[in-house]
Amino acid sequence: MSSGQPLNPLPGDREPTLTIAQVAERTGLSHDTLRYYEKAGLIERVGRSTGNQRRYQAADLAWLEFLLRLRETGMSIADMQRFAALRAAGNATVPDRLAMLREHRAELADRIRVLRRNATVLDHKIDHYEQLLLDEHEYEYEQPGSEELT
Amino acid sequence: MSSGQPLNPLPGDREPTLTIAQVAERTGLSHDTLRYYEKAGLIERVGRSTGNQRRYQAADLAWLEFLLRLRETGMSIADMQRFAALRAAGNATVPDRLAMLREHRAELADRIRVLRRNATVLDHKIDHYEQLLLDEHEYEYEQPGSEELT
DNA sequence: GTAGAACCTGGAGCGCGCTCCAGGTCAAGC
DNA sequence: GCTTGACCTGGAGCGCGCTCCAGGTTCTAC
Numbered sequence: 001m002s003s004g005q006p007l008n009p010l011p012g013d014r015e016p017t018l019t020i021a022q023v024a025e026r027t028g029l030s031h032d033t034l035r036y037y038e039k040a041g042l043i044e045r046v047g048r049s050t051g052n053q054r055r056y057q058a059a060d061l062a063w064l065e066f067l068l069r070l071r072e073t074g075m076s077i078a079d080m081q082r083f084a085a086l087r088a089a090g091n092a093t094v095p096d097r098l099a100m101l102r103e104h105r106a107e108l109a110d111r112i113r114v115l116r117r118n119a120t121v122l123d124h125k126i127d128h129y130e131q132l133l134l135d136e137h138e139y140e141y142e143q144p145g146s147e148e149l150t
Numbered sequence: 151m152s153s154g155q156p157l158n159p160l161p162g163d164r165e166p167t168l169t170i171a172q173v174a175e176r177t178g179l180s181h182d183t184l185r186y187y188e189k190a191g192l193i194e195r196v197g198r199s200t201g202n203q204r205r206y207q208a209a210d211l212a213w214l215e216f217l218l219r220l221r222e223t224g225m226s227i228a229d230m231q232r233f234a235a236l237r238a239a240g241n242a243t244v245p246d247r248l249a250m251l252r253e254h255r256a257e258l259a260d261r262i263r264v265l266r267r268n269a270t271v272l273d274h275k276i277d278h279y280e281q282l283l284l285d286e287h288e289y290e291y292e293q294p295g296s297e298e299l300t
Numbered sequence: 301g302t303a304g305a306a307c308c309t310g311g312a313g314c315g316c317g318c319t320c321c322a323g324g325t326c327a328a329g330c
Numbered sequence: 331g332c333t334t335g336a337c338c339t340g341g342a343g344c345g346c347g348c349t350c351c352a353g354g355t356t357c358t359a360c
Contacts, residue, residue: 069268098279105272118219122255129248201356
């Protein structure tokens, strides 16, 4: 990109658009990933400039942000493809989309629970190591036999 | 495995041991993964029967369980290798291990926070879809123009 | 003793989610 | 008009974390 903020030329359109570089910057996705997502059907074909360069609109960005939330919560590309296909198929698929989201939400809740449980295991281990260090200092340097399972 | 519970022959040892199949069953890891973890140095070389078959001891299992907690919380194999190497190097590495665990714990806390934030985004989306369905029924079948961004 | 299941090793292969590359076209400043 | 950087496409390549395979050995039940 250049300096300033170029209002990208539109293909005879109303709304201001973003180049792929600008979308990459805003979403944190790479250029390649953005093109890959489009090729994979996660996003519908983005509008083009007269010279065939991508011009993203606000709706594209909003959808990408939502996809990122799905990705961050561990949804696979394959499932996101399914979801995107349902969305592209129109309002009649709302029940299916709702079902997918509910299931994903439930799995997410499970994963959060597991992580929290594991977090307490880590805390115990950390406590254990801290105690080991304290004991060591107490006896002024090492103490074979105070070795534990870990 | 056969029926009954065979007390596996020990290599002239004290403690009861487990075969790889039994460890696989208890941990949920596959035979291949268990062998892979050993080859990768995540677990120290497991004891063998006279015929060179693995015989896991309680300490092996405990360590595996802890590794699983690390894995479930998203630690990479490479980091687990580092941790395992420190552990194998003895008590002098306790401060390093503690530092690793603390850092991992902090990252885990971040990831849980992100997941919880995303969970609320999902909840909003679900609410939105539910509302769409309600509206649809209200008007007795469809309603073009009630289409949203998603 | 023998059959069949369980196990061994070294190494190749795989699915996922990108990432990189080659060989071009397009756009903006001078 | 020219340069330089952003962008395009199709397809190959990669790192991770396993998973599978071939070819052989061991264990257990009968």
